[in-house]
Amino acid sequence: MKNTILIMGHKSPDTDSICAAIAYAELKKTLGFDAKPVRLGKLNRETKYILGYFKIEEPELVTKIIEPQSEDMKQDIILVDHNEKTQTIDEADNANIIEVIDHHRIVFNTANPLYYRAEPVGSTSTIVAKIYKENGITPTKEMAGLMLSAILSDTVIFKSPTCTEEDINIAKELEKIAEVSIETYGKDMIIAGASIEGEDLADVVKTDIKLFEFGTKRLLVSQVTTAGVNKLLETKNQIIEVLEKIMKEENVDGVVLMLTDIVLEGSELLSVGKYASLIGVGFNAKVGADSVFLPGVLSRKKQIIPKLTEILI
Amino acid sequence: MKNTILIMGHKSPDTDSICAAIAYAELKKTLGFDAKPVRLGKLNRETKYILGYFKIEEPELVTKIIEPQSEDMKQDIILVDHNEKTQTIDEADNANIIEVIDHHRIVFNTANPLYYRAEPVGSTSTIVAKIYKENGITPTKEMAGLMLSAILSDTVIFKSPTCTEEDINIAKELEKIAEVSIETYGKDMIIAGASIEGEDLADVVKTDIKLFEFGTKRLLVSQVTTAGVNKLLETKNQIIEVLEKIMKEENVDGVVLMLTDIVLEGSELLSVGKYASLIGVGFNAKVGADSVFLPGVLSRKKQIIPKLTEILI
Numbered sequence: 001m002k003n004t005i006l007i008m009g010h011k012s013p014d015t016d017s018i019c020a021a022i023a024y025a026e027l028k029k030t031l032g033f034d035a036k037p038v039r040l041g042k043l044n045r046e047t048k049y050i051l052g053y054f055k056i057e058e059p060e061l062v063t064k065i066i067e068p069q070s071e072d073m074k075q076d077i078i079l080v081d082h083n084e085k086t087q088t089i090d091e092a093d094n095a096n097i098i099e100v101i102d103h104h105r106i107v108f109n110t111a112n113p114l115y116y117r118a119e120p121v122g123s124t125s126t127i128v129a130k131i132y133k134e135n136g137i138t139p140t141k142e143m144a145g146l147m148l149s150a151i152l153s154d155t156v157i158f159k160s161p162t163c164t165e166e167d168i169n170i171a172k173e174l175e176k177i178a179e180v181s182i183e184t185y186g187k188d189m190i191i192a193g194a195s196i197e198g199e200d201l202a203d204v205v206k207t208d209i210k211l212f213e214f215g216t217k218r219l220l221v222s223q224v225t226t227a228g229v230n231k232l233l234e235t236k237n238q239i240i241e242v243l244e245k246i247m248k249e250e251n252v253d254g255v256v257l258m259l260t261d262i263v264l265e266g267s268e269l270l271s272v273g274k275y276a277s278l279i280g281v282g283f284n285a286k287v288g289a290d291s292v293f294l295p296g297v298l299s300r301k302k303q304i305i306p307k308l309t310e311i312l313i
Numbered sequence: 314m315k316n317t318i319l320i321m322g323h324k325s326p327d328t329d330s331i332c333a334a335i336a337y338a339e340l341k342k343t344l345g346f347d348a349k350p351v352r353l354g355k356l357n358r359e360t361k362y363i364l365g366y367f368k369i370e371e372p373e374l375v376t377k378i379i380e381p382q383s384e385d386m387k388q389d390i391i392l393v394d395h396n397e398k399t400q401t402i403d404e405a406d407n408a409n410i411i412e413v414i415d416h417h418r419i420v421f422n423t424a425n426p427l428y429y430r431a432e433p434v435g436s437t438s439t440i441v442a443k444i445y446k447e448n449g450i451t452p453t454k455e456m457a458g459l460m461l462s463a464i465l466s467d468t469v470i471f472k473s474p475t476c477t478e479e480d481i482n483i484a485k486e487l488e489k490i491a492e493v494s495i496e497t498y499g500k501d502m503i504i505a506g507a508s509i510e511g512e513d514l515a516d517v518v519k520t521d522i523k524l525f526e527f528g529t530k531r532l533l534v535s536q537v538t539t540a541g542v543n544k545l546l547e548t549k550n551q552i553i554e555v556l557e558k559i560m561k562e563e564n565v566d567g568v569v570l571m572l573t574d575i576v577l578e579g580s581e582l583l584s585v586g587k588y589a590s591l592i593g594v595g596f597n598a599k600v601g602a603d604s605v606f607l608p609g610v611l612s613r614k615k616q617i618i619p620k621l622t623e624i625l626i
Contacts, residue, residue, distance in 0.1 A: 103426055104426055105422075105423045105424055105425055105426050105427075106419075106421055106422060106423045106426075106427070106429055107422050107423075108419055108421065108422075109418075109419060109420050109421075110418045110419045110420075111418055112418055112433070113416055113417055113418050113419075113431065113432075113433040114418075114419070114431065114433055115431065115432050115433060116419055116429055116430070116431040116432075117429070117430055117431075118426065118427065118428065118429040118430075119426075119428050119429075120425070120426040120427055120428060130447075134443075134447045
């Protein structure tokens with residue numbers, strides 16, 4: 001008997017990684033395959049809210065692929081929302097990657113042909129929803145809800161520069177099936193995810209932090225999406241302390257934090273390290289200020305990293 | 314004004330490379346894009362027969378991408394039926410690869426997200442035909458004819474082990490639109506392609522020849538598809554001479570030739586070089602024979618290369 005296909009998003013899963021995996025597994029099952037969504041890490045608050053809202057169970061945690069006893073006992077896996085080796089399950093070489101569904105750049109090599117579907121859209125769930133349509137299958141209310149949530153999350157309710165017309169059109173179709181309102185549900189979802197009540201500030205900053213090299217300078221850049229930047233900034237000193245601690249622990253030249261506010265539609269940029277004032281000047285902060293609000297700035301990839309490159313190299 | 318998107322198959326183009334490029338360019342135009350199919354080399358006899366049959370012009374020859382004067386003047390290109398750098402147009406880095414449609418293994422890296430569509434089916438044209446359907450567009454008689462021809466060519470009329478149910482189903486749909494019979498048209502097409510009347514034997518052998526390494530042994534393996542192996546074998550001595558000449562010129566340890574007969578549904582395997590008798594024994598040739606007929610063997614990739622690996626390593 002062929003083993004169950006495991007469908008998984010990337011490590012440190014975000015909403016798209018989890019929702020695309022669940023919705024795609026459901027489609028595979030409808031098409032007659034034995035498939036199961038799994039997760040490679042802890043769910044974030046936003047994803048938990050979404051699964052709770054649509055009453056869907058958390059996928060099982062799987063962290064590595066066990067070496068098979070023989071080649072034909074290899075575990076079949078499908079990667080969604082990622083393709084790079086560094087982002088996938090440990091010991092992935094022990095598995096047989098039969099499909100990839102993704103919306104990121106491609107850094108991928110295989111020995112055999114496989115089903116690989118990448119599109120330059122805002123969210124993997126947009127592609128999964130298209131595959132439902134291509135197969136003539138209408139998703140259930142719950143699956144439509146998960147895919148819609150992932151699109152709203154990845155595109156920050158259509159405001160991110162990564163959002164395409166296709167994301168918006170698919171989201172509007174899913175909105176009807178899911179019986180929610182993009183406007184109100186989307187905000188509730190992002191606010192639920194942005195709540196850091198009772199959470200450790202360092203954990204929050206580390207949730208979506210990535211290392212970038214600018215010439216010889218190594219900086220960590222974190223993004224936290226919220227609906228109440230001003231409330232958060234009441235504890236700015238504590239945040240700065242947390243950033244400085246991370247900088248020392250990780251032995252980097254600086255830490256930059258984007259506090260992205262979905263309601264204000266902009267980001268407060270905080271930075272520590274010896275290039276902090278250089279960064280401040282580059283982003284037109286007031287002299288001496290340790291942070292600056294950037295209206296309209298929502299994307300780390302498209303708006304912050306290119307500017308940091310310009311300033312630091 | 315945005316430049317015309319060039320759509321291209323691989324170097325030494327086969328029927329699928331050319332037909333998929335033409336049919337996909339036609340679809341792109343129907344969808345409102347400015348697109349044009351091009352070819353990276355001389356058309357083979359089979360492809361010429363097909364284009365003649367459906368009265369479609371040969372795509373223009375393009376062999377390299379000129380360096381653009383600025384980043385935003387980069388030529389947009391779409392790769393069909395290949396993705397590896399070694400198989401694509403020269404100076405491809407000067408272009409902007411906006412899409413890939415393919416059915417081979419993936420050896421591909423990009424800096425940016427793009428539309429990448431690979432499926433493990435017998436022919437790229439099967440995937441192009443699916444994209445027509447997904448967009449709700451019925452191909453013209455001519456485009457259906459080209460895509461059908463490519464599927465029949467790549468799967469040797471459904472007999473290759475690379476052929477999938479999906480290839481067959483799509484081909485049957487295209488058969489109706491193209492108003493031809495798979496049975497008779499397919500054979501006519503393959504016979505037309507297999508005719509080597511008036512051609513240089515060395516050119517024929519070199520049409521589809523690839524270098525493979527088996528441990529430290531380097532062998533060229535060529536495949537020629539025909540409908541009259543026995544007639545060809547009347548000049549076996551000349552063929553052996555041609556193979557020996559290629560072996561010397563290319564400085565390899567041996568040359569293997571598959572003469573695949575679509576009517577007899579098998580391949581005559583000839584080989585020269587110091588491992589020829591070892592290969593003969595491995596394929597159960599009679600002692601002293603310089604070739605052997607292998608019933609049911611149609612695929613180099615799936616049937617010959619794995620066996621050669623077993624014999625030679």
